[in-house]
Amino acid sequence: METRAHKVRSALRRQRVTINDVASELGMTKSTVSRALNGYPDISDTTRLRVREAARSLGYRPLANAQAIRTGRLRAIGLVLQLNEHDRHRPFLADFLAGISQAASEADWTVTVSTAASDEDTLRLLCKLADEHKADGFILPRTLWEDLRIAFLRGAKVPFVLYGRTRNSDGCAWFDISSEAATQEAVERLFALGHRRIGFVPGAERYTYARLRMEGYRAGLLKCGLAFDPDLVSEPALNRTDGAASADQLLNLATPPTALVCSVDRAALGAYEAAQNYNLQIGSDLSVISYDGIEEGELVAPKLTTFSADVRDAGRRLTALLIERINGAAPENLRQVLPATFVARGSHGPAMRTSAELATIISNAKRQVEE
């Protein structure tokens, strides 16, 4: 029994050099070593240097878990991903994770992720992770206008940062890309190209970004002196199928739009299908400007004009903000909003048709199909 225990212990010793090893190597106590390594002011410079050197040469790495039980800080950021249809596809996840992981790794932090299937599941996991202190704080992607995660974390006094904004921003830090400005710019650009009836395909209202893009659309109209016409706003669409339906809805208006602004690229790709059904050429018969910057936008003809969001960069920034937040910075000072970058490709152009002409083409196409 003794042999066994001894063997195990020496095996562990061999694997891991502890603060005691460093201390005994130097002939000091571990308290001195600890304070030297953590930059306490009551350690002389010479001692500090000796300790650092010894720690380095022995390959000493403090165990984050052991540190955490006294300090309460684990240097781990938490991430609960809700993998619904919205996020499964695209490099979104990969890029987002890469950004977070990279920034975390550079700051010597780690990332613990969990995946959920529903809102309740997300909340349950968040609660569990916070409760068992598996992370010092959380990044909340895809913020909702009314977001229970925020309410929970705020109540539990657990630090967090938002990717996106929300209704009640008390105590919230966030990073976001100004998709409302992008949407507004899309309208203005289309107006400058001669378009006067500009349709809008919104996102799901529960997401904050969907509201903001709608605001941007209206702000754009206002700035161009165009009246807001509720008919020009379709049903929400987040994917190709719904996007096709929404575009179809708008194209079947008595005076259809000559240009579409889509909230997400995936819906815009659906609009391509709808246009094709009526033999409308995207970029000439019908202009489309969208938002996201997904890669499939480059695979269609003509290539999709869009506002691109750098998701990887967002992950990096969010991580940096969260670490600052955990370190005690006030949330009011941790709010960043950056513009999206306009990627002009082939799906938008000067207004070549009037709404009336478009309506004729469309009704002809429909008649042709009926025959």
Next chain:
Amino acid sequence: METRAHKVRSALRRQRVTINDVASELGMTKSTVSRALNGYPDISDTTRLRVREAARSLGYRPLANAQAIRTGRLRAIGLVLQLNEHDRHRPFLADFLAGISQAASEADWTVTVSTAASDEDTLRLLCKLADEHKADGFILPRTLWEDLRIAFLRGAKVPFVLYGRTRNSDGCAWFDISSEAATQEAVERLFALGHRRIGFVPGAERYTYARLRMEGYRAGLLKCGLAFDPDLVSEPALNRTDGAASADQLLNLATPPTALVCSVDRAALGAYEAAQNYNLQIGSDLSVISYDGIEEGELVAPKLTTFSADVRDAGRRLTALLIERINGAAPENLRQVLPATFVARGSHGPAMRTSAELATIISNAKRQVEE
């Protein structure tokens, strides 16, 4: 100062109920509580029940970090993802993560992930995570035939499981889907449909799966009594562009194949493009059977026939295996290989053309383009 410290402490008290709280509530020592909760045999059933009940009603949850410093076990599984072109796309990542996270969560484990950009980066992160004991073991996705990660973890005596197999399997546990059997079956199915010249688009040789699928291809030929013709094996292709080039290469043979077996769906989608260039109809002029089961395969016409791998299930199984491995099970007993499921869709069918006919069509198409 005292007030501040006191306040902080009582705040922490309020947040978290410790084993001491449970013990003092019951009037016992924390050692009794600990042993009762951990199922030690020297605690009476009545005491055990009382402790469990008290812990439950007080909402006591042991801190994994605190446990870890004595037990050395964190209940965390590690994952270093190399996000190259291969994995960025597709729901692969999302599904894989979902499976791992779900299985881990159910076993009350957590997942710490890290992302890397290169082989060296992966190794560096793996080394760091293992060194600082941020995880008790690792899941290694995308195993290579010669895999430095395996060598490192084996040397460091850190538990791990492979998603895929490798050359030297000493001490390795793994889960894999038998893509070699799938590839063989693909050949046999095509043979049964009358195809006699069956081309093969391999994957990158450094991946184990690519070798296995090549073996499966040859095994299929052997079983069908077809000779192996090196000309019928194209350059490796993992994406659409390369897939198109590889298919083009095979179609330009003097006696082109009437059917293709592709190692990955993405390459098969490239083959669609190549076929379109010569006005070849997939499924009749040229049959294609592939492997992966990605969703884009359902968006093309005709839909892609493929062998589908349940990546989410793989994640779940790998997690279960890793936990067993960490709990001391021998790696030899932790090896699973399951078949892929055949998804018959529209891209394969009876051989309608001879190779000679195909060659004629192709050369005609080329001449037409030249004019």
Next chain:
DNA sequence: GAAGTTACCGAAACCGGTTTCGGCAAGCGG
């Protein structure tokens, strides 16, 4: 009824760190 088990639990050490407290020696002012 004495001796020997056995069941059960408390006391204390331990894990690898951090942090508080106090003491010694050098430096400084008077």
Next chain:
DNA sequence: CCGCTTGCCGAAACCGGTTTCGGTAACTTC
């Protein structure tokens, strides 16, 4: 030359758990 800071470090408590060790009471056993 004495008292008082000040700089620097050791001793010990602490964090939240686990695990070893030993002792008491009840229960056998003859």
